[in-house]
Amino acid sequence: MEGQKVRLLGAWGSPFVHRVELALKLKGIEYEFIEEDLKNKSPLLLESNPVHKKIPVLIHGNNPVSESTVILEYIDETWPEIPILPKDPYERAQARFWAKFIDDKCLPVSWIAFTTQGGQQEKALKEAQECIKTLEAALKAKFFGGETIDYVDVVGNFLGYWMRILGEAAGIQYYDAEKAPVFHSWIEEFTSVDVVKESLPTHDKLLAYFKGHLEALHSTSTSS
Amino acid sequence: MEGQKVRLLGAWGSPFVHRVELALKLKGIEYEFIEEDLKNKSPLLLESNPVHKKIPVLIHGNNPVSESTVILEYIDETWPEIPILPKDPYERAQARFWAKFIDDKCLPVSWIAFTTQGGQQEKALKEAQECIKTLEAALKAKFFGGETIDYVDVVGNFLGYWMRILGEAAGIQYYDAEKAPVFHSWIEEFTSVDVVKESLPTHDKLLAYFKGHLEALHSTSTSS
Numbered sequence: 521m522e523g524q525k526v527r528l529l530g531a532w533g534s535p536f537v538h539r540v541e542l543a544l545k546l547k548g549i550e551y552e553f554i555e556e557d558l559k560n561k562s563p564l565l566l567e568s569n570p571v572h573k574k575i576p577v578l579i580h581g582n583n584p585v586s587e588s589t590v591i592l593e594y595i596d597e598t599w600p601e602i603p604i605l606p607k608d609p610y611e612r613a614q615a616r617f618w619a620k621f622i623d624d625k626c627l628p629v630s631w632i633a634f635t636t637q638g639g640q641q642e643k644a645l646k647e648a649q650e651c652i653k654t655l656e657a658a659l660k661a662k663f664f665g666g667e668t669i670d671y672v673d674v675v676g677n678f679l680g681y682w683m684r685i686l687g688e689a690a691g692i693q694y695y696d697a698e699k700a701p702v703f704h705s706w707i708e709e710f711t712s713v714d715v716v717k718e719s720l721p722t723h724d725k726l727l728a729y730f731k732g733h734l735e736a737l738h739s740t741s742t743s744s
Numbered sequence: 745m746e747g748q749k750v751r752l753l754g755a756w757g758s759p760f761v762h763r764v765e766l767a768l769k770l771k772g773i774e775y776e777f778i779e780e781d782l783k784n785k786s787p788l789l790l791e792s793n794p795v796h797k798k799i800p801v802l803i804h805g806n807n808p809v810s811e812s813t814v815i816l817e818y819i820d821e822t823w824p825e826i827p828i829l830p831k832d833p834y835e836r837a838q839a840r841f842w843a844k845f846i847d848d849k850c851l852p853v854s855w856i857a858f859t860t861q862g863g864q865q866e867k868a869l870k871e872a873q874e875c876i877k878t879l880e881a882a883l884k885a886k887f888f889g890g891e892t893i894d895y896v897d898v899v900g901n902f903l904g905y906w907m908r909i910l911g912e913a914a915g916i917q918y919y920d921a922e923k924a925p926v927f928h929s930w931i932e933e934f935t936s937v938d939v940v941k942e943s944l945p946t947h948d949k950l951l952a953y954f955k956g957h958l959e960a961l962h963s964t965s966t967s968s
Contacts, residue, residue, distance in 0.1 A: 571878055583834050590840045597833040609821040610807050616814045654795055
């Protein structure tokens with residue numbers, strides 16, 4: 521299977537797609553990126569992920585794999601060189617625990633914190649900041665992976681890059697760098713890594729995209 | 745690590761705990777079950793899972809692992825004999841995809857379908873039945889694991905046992921056996937397996953438990 525063609529169905533503005541891109545780039549795997557128009561999904565996307573009809577989908581040979589964390593595990597098992605998950609079962613369990621914490625706990629509250637208003641927004645922002653506090657305590661080195669990026673860092677790019685810029689677009693302070701120095705330093709280190717910088721959209725492009733997204737969202741919610 | 749003591753912090757009424765018990769029993773791993781009082785959680789639980797403070801927690805030697813699907817992967821990696829996940833990376837990805845589908849999509853709607861009333865209940869029940877339809881199409885053999893139980897079957901015990909009895913307690917038909925023959929036959933086969941029968945609470949005990957739970961829930965919601 522290693523030699524087969526790799527295609528990634530994605531969209532440049534999706535942090536979930538970028539998890540997959542980052543893993544592929546870290547491992548030096550060649551792939552074709554196919555930009556999807558999410559308002560007019562391609563037949564290839566619809567048949568590759570008939571259950572969710574969502575990106576990212578990795579197509580390896582003719583085998584489609586969906587769900588970003590499932591794809592990351594697949595990539596790590598198929599191309600085991602330059603592993604992104606630790607080798608030891610207990611450390612692997614810890615990595616999966618934190619990835620799940622980010623996806624199940626931090627991600628929904630951060631999204632609500634920056635895309636709603638009033639009391640709901642306030643409550644979610646507090647919860648998002650609690651998440652950061654918890655991650656601060658979990659981070660024991662430069663990266664979650666130690667001296668190099670691993671699975672949790674790749675999953676965490678959602679918080680470390682996208683949410684900070686979404687917060688900026690919403691005009692809300694995501695976190696106070698002085699109160700969350702470890703998290704802040706993780707973001708700085710993470711976004712300084714060459715392969716991360718190469719794979720992420722630029723700050724200005726993403727800020728403009730999120731501003732447009734929020735404007736559309738709020739105009740819909742006030743006109744309904 | 746294989747020889748170290750295994751403890752499981754759980755509660756008999758939790759389907760998530762039973763996923764772990766089932767995996768341990770399938771592999772013939774000896775363990776001590778520690779029943780937690782969820783209204784008065786033990787110091788051991790609080791220090792073993794400080795982030796969520798939830799069961800199940802598997803403690804292997806002195807290493808605690810939380811989150812049922814993370815624990816299942818840990819068990820499979822630590823005791824690789826009698827694997828519960830398939831060996832092939834693509835089949836593993838498929839198994840993880842369906843487990844995630846059950847947890848992220850089917851589980852919340854099934855729970856809402858049986859614990860709420862009115863329009864919310866009706867909408868969730870429809871979604872729960874859609875889930876069953878999707879799983880029907882995914883099930884290609886006697887079990888998700890083929891001729892023997894695997895990871896998806898273990899995760900799916902939530903739908904295959906607990907939700908059917910919760911539906912009975914709520915007086916709501918979970919699914920129509922004639923319209924979902926494959927799902928129905930999977931439940932029948934799954935609950936006939938010796939190790940499953942041994943590890944699950946009896947129908948009557950669980951029905952009484954759920955009835956009590958629903959009564960408490962509805963009396964709170966109507967008195968508030």
